[in-house]
Amino acid sequence: TETDAPDVVQYEVVEVQSQTQIDRQKAGMSLQGLKHHRQMSEGVQSPQDDEESDGDEPLLSGSGVVSKEVTDDNLLEAWHEVLVKWHQNLSQRPKQVQQLAKKGIPEALRGEVWQLLAGCHDNSELMEAYRILITKESPMESVIQRDINRTFPAHAFFKQSGGLGQDSLYRISKAYSVYDEEIGYVQGLSFLAAALLLHMPEEQAFSVLVKICFDYELRDLFKQGFEVLHLKFYQLERLMQDLTGDLYEHFMEMGLEIHMFASQWFLTLFTAKFPLFLVFHILDLFLCEGKDVIFNVAIALLKMSRKDLLALDFEGILKYFRVHMPKKYRTEEAARELMAAAVSAKVTSKKLKKYEKEYITMKEQEMQQEDPIERMERENKRLLEDNMRLEQENDDLAHELVDSKLTLKSELDEVQDQNKEMKTDLTKHKKLLKDTQEEKHRLEVENQQVKEMCRKELERLETENSRNTVIVTDYKQICTQLSERLEKQQTAHREELSRIKILVKSCEACSKMFDADGKVNLPEPKIDPEKMNPKIVDLQQQVRELELELAQTKLALVESECKTQDLTHSLHAAVSEIQASKNTWFTKTLNSIKEVANTHTGKKEPKD
Amino acid sequence: MSYAYLFKYIIIGDTGVGKSCLLLQFTDKRFQPVHDLTIGVEFGARMITIDGKQIKLQIWDTAGQESFRSITRSYYRGAAGALLVYDITRRDTFNHLTTWLEDARQHSNSNMVIMLIGNKSDLEARRDVKKEEGEAFAREHGLIFMETSAKTAANVEEAFINTAKEIYQKIQDGVFDINNEANGIKIGPQHSPSPSLPSSSGGGAQGSGCC
Numbered sequence: 001t002e003t004d005a006p007d008v009v010q011y012e013v014v015e016v017q018s019q020t021q022i023d024r025q026k027a028g029m030s031l032q033g034l035k036h037h038r039q040m041s042e043g044v045q046s047p048q049d050d051e052e053s054d055g056d057e058p059l060l061s062g063s064g065v066v067s068k069e070v071t072d073d074n075l076l077e078a079w080h081e082v083l084v085k086w087h088q089n090l091s092q093r094p095k096q097v098q099q100l101a102k103k104g105i106p107e108a109l110r111g112e113v114w115q116l117l118a119g120c121h122d123n124s125e126l127m128e129a130y131r132i133l134i135t136k137e138s139p140m141e142s143v144i145q146r147d148i149n150r151t152f153p154a155h156a157f158f159k160q161s162g163g164l165g166q167d168s169l170y171r172i173s174k175a176y177s178v179y180d181e182e183i184g185y186v187q188g189l190s191f192l193a194a195a196l197l198l199h200m201p202e203e204q205a206f207s208v209l210v211k212i213c214f215d216y217e218l219r220d221l222f223k224q225g226f227e228v229l230h231l232k233f234y235q236l237e238r239l240m241q242d243l244t245g246d247l248y249e250h251f252m253e254m255g256l257e258i259h260m261f262a263s264q265w266f267l268t269l270f271t272a273k274f275p276l277f278l279v280f281h282i283l284d285l286f287l288c289e290g291k292d293v294i295f296n297v298a299i300a301l302l303k304m305s306r307k308d309l310l311a312l313d314f315e316g317i318l319k320y321f322r323v324h325m326p327k328k329y330r331t332e333e334a335a336r337e338l339m340a341a342a343v344s345a346k347v348t349s350k351k352l353k354k355y356e357k358e359y360i361t362m363k364e365q366e367m368q369q370e371d372p373i374e375r376m377e378r379e380n381k382r383l384l385e386d387n388m389r390l391e392q393e394n395d396d397l398a399h400e401l402v403d404s405k406l407t408l409k410s411e412l413d414e415v416q417d418q419n420k421e422m423k424t425d426l427t428k429h430k431k432l433l434k435d436t437q438e439e440k441h442r443l444e445v446e447n448q449q450v451k452e453m454c455r456k457e458l459e460r461l462e463t464e465n466s467r468n469t470v471i472v473t474d475y476k477q478i479c480t481q482l483s484e485r486l487e488k489q490q491t492a493h494r495e496e497l498s499r500i501k502i503l504v505k506s507c508e509a510c511s512k513m514f515d516a517d518g519k520v521n522l523p524e525p526k527i528d529p530e531k532m533n534p535k536i537v538d539l540q541q542q543v544r545e546l547e548l549e550l551a552q553t554k555l556a557l558v559e560s561e562c563k564t565q566d567l568t569h570s571l572h573a574a575v576s577e578i579q580a581s582k583n584t585w586f587t588k589t590l591n592s593i594k595e596v597a598n599t600h601t602g603k604k605e606p607k608d
Numbered sequence: 609m610s611y612a613y614l615f616k617y618i619i620i621g622d623t624g625v626g627k628s629c630l631l632l633q634f635t636d637k638r639f640q641p642v643h644d645l646t647i648g649v650e651f652g653a654r655m656i657t658i659d660g661k662q663i664k665l666q667i668w669d670t671a672g673q674e675s676f677r678s679i680t681r682s683y684y685r686g687a688a689g690a691l692l693v694y695d696i697t698r699r700d701t702f703n704h705l706t707t708w709l710e711d712a713r714q715h716s717n718s719n720m721v722i723m724l725i726g727n728k729s730d731l732e733a734r735r736d737v738k739k740e741e742g743e744a745f746a747r748e749h750g751l752i753f754m755e756t757s758a759k760t761a762a763n764v765e766e767a768f769i770n771t772a773k774e775i776y777q778k779i780q781d782g783v784f785d786i787n788n789e790a791n792g793i794k795i796g797p798q799h800s801p802s803p804s805l806p807s808s809s810g811g812g813a814q815g816s817g818c819c
Contacts, residue, residue: 146624149642186673267648272647315653319651
């Protein structure tokens with residue numbers, strides 16, 4: 001951005017241009033932006049075939065060449081200075097801008113300068129809104145779609161159905177229709193949007209479009225049955241009267257009225273019929289000076305064609321407006337001449353205000369002068385229309401009400417059903433809870449009982465155990481007593497034997513029969529048991545019995561000890577089982593313990 | 609070129625039904641698939657011959673969007689004939705006929721001849737409104753009916769000329785007051801009692817149509 005040497009100026013343009021590119025990149029649309037620029041330079045060639053023909057065919061919208069090249073170095077330098085200054089304080093438009101814009105903004109700078117002029121330097125909110133708006137549906141979608149390929153059909157960027165240009169135009173038009181609920185989409189806005197789209201990415205074009213509609217009051221024209229547009233027609237008529245009196249007279253004679261040719265001028269800001277070079281130049285001035293510029297341009301157009309128009313009749317004039325007037329400005333010179341005329345046209349806001357007052361007074365007078373019956377009839381008709389509209393609205397609302405009532409009813413039913421179901425569920429669950437609590441209580445009681453039982457059983461088993469221990473001790477004692485008795489008897493028996501031996505020895509007859517060791521020496525003495533000493537036999541018998549009894553007792557003792565050991569084990573096991581669980585198999589164990597105990601007792605008893 | 613009568617027409621109907629294309633086909637005998645959207649009003653004129661008489665037709669082609677009706681309404685008053693156009697491939701444009709007709713009847717003179725036109729008859733495959741339905745609607749509302757194609761020019765001449773014939777017949781029958789230009793009819797210079805007709809009767813009627 002150096003300005004030292006005039007030679008660098010060419011580069012500077014590129015520099016400023018790239019600033020717009022940076023904006024594009026910021027908006028995430030660099031690709032589209034670049035593409036659309038390429039398209040634009042291509043598009044510049046196409047409409048030229050019609051350029052030289054002066055036939056009856058009207059120009060299509062969006063035709064004409066707009067070169068980006070700037071040959072006037074001084075102009076570029078001036079713009080550069082202004083832009084540097086402007087960027088330092090975006091809210092303050094430098095004074096020189098107005099003078100420069102009147103001469104036309106260099107094409108390469110338009111995207112940036114238009115945004116600055118429209119006050120879009122802090123438009124991030126609108127751009128953000130745009131991203132949301134394009135996702136929303138619009139009731140006007142089919143109308144917009146139909147209008148898109150009838151907007152700037154001469155321009156390569158918008159030519160192709162489903163192409164980038166048409167897509168952008170569709171989105172921006174749809175977004176506006178959603179954004180401005182009152183106006184929605186109106187035919188004509190697409191031309192303006194297209195002109196903007198040729199200079200900047202969608203979001204930024206949308207922001208400028210919104211500014212033009214609201215801040216520059218373009219949308220007011222479309223409101224309330226185009227009432228403001230009719231005021232504009234009157235103002236233009238009065239300006240014609242004032243500034244091009246003879247033409248006005250001629251138009252009057254021919255029966256030609258302003259609305260027959262000027263609606264487009266106001267509604268599309270001249271974007272719909274004229275070559276692009278002029279269209280853009282008009283937008284330069286419009287964005288710089290404001291909405292009244294339309295009158296300047298309109299007066300200039302009429303003045304420049306004054307001679308031609310004066311020579312034409314009604315049909316000729318209308319055809320001239322449709323075909324020849326737009327074609328007249330295919331050259332830059334003609335366009336510049338027109339814009340110079342527009343700038344110098346004596347259209348003042350004072351005049352416009354005066355005409356506005358006139359118009360209002362006239363309307364009021366018309367109302368008053370009108371036959372009261374006619375007025376009342378009209379009023380009545382208006383009221384009837386209002387009434388009809390309101391009835392319609394009422395119907396719609398009633399319908400809506402019925403609908404919502406129905407919906408609510410069905411929702412209520414559903415909720416009631418749900419409620420009923422939940423109540424049933426609740427009852428069921430309550431019952432279940434009660435059952436469970438009862439079950440718990442029952443189990444607790446049972447648990448208590450089982451514990452009690454176990455305790456008792458344990459006590460019983462302990463008692464039994466101690467009783468068994470006593471029995472065992474008793475048996476041991478008995479055994480000892482028996483052993484003692486046996487020993488005594490053995491001793492007694494030995495004494496008896498030795499006494500008998502002595503007796504035998506002392507007996508002659510008998511001693512022979514025994515050797516020194518006392519053994520019977522007789523060859524098989526025939527002992528007649530019946531002749532045997534019954535006492536010996538008896539003793540022998542007694543000894544055998546005692547020995548047998550001793551053996552049995554010992555056996556019983558061992559068994560008892562084993563049983564006792566078993567019982568102790570079982571007891572320990574039972575105690576730990578009781579502590580570990582109280583489930584049903586415990587009862588089994590308990591039973592088995594009981595059984596064991598019983599069998600044990602059963603076995604004991606017969607021995608006792 | 610001099611003429612015996614001048615009839616003023618207005619073409620109405622939903623946006624995109626082919627009003628501008630019908631006018632272009634009638635005035636220039638060509639079809640332009642790519643053309644500009646009509647904002648406000650456009651104008652076309654052509655001379656025709658009925659009963660050996662030269663008749664000039666001046667035709668106002670209007671914007672179809674509903675919000676523009678307050679602008680186009682002022683053109684009803686000075687019209688002798690109206691072409692009410694719908695698109696045979698779009699049912700909604702047929703459904704809107706009633707409101708268009710109400711609007712036309714309300715703002716025009718009662719004798720205005722209305723021709724109902726089902727346009728785009730070349731798109732038979734995409735037809736959404738039967739010819740019989742158009743005929744029935746026309747019969748019910750006292751309109752003349754034709755199906756046309758601005759693309760192939762089928763019935764386009766006939767539509768404009770038959771409307772003119774009907775108006776001409778009404779003049780012969782004395783139904784129209786031909787001296788009141790608000791009826792959309794003007795007697796040509798050779799019939800005129802005064803040779804300076806354009807200057808004497810230029811503004812009046814249409815003036816009332818404006819503002």
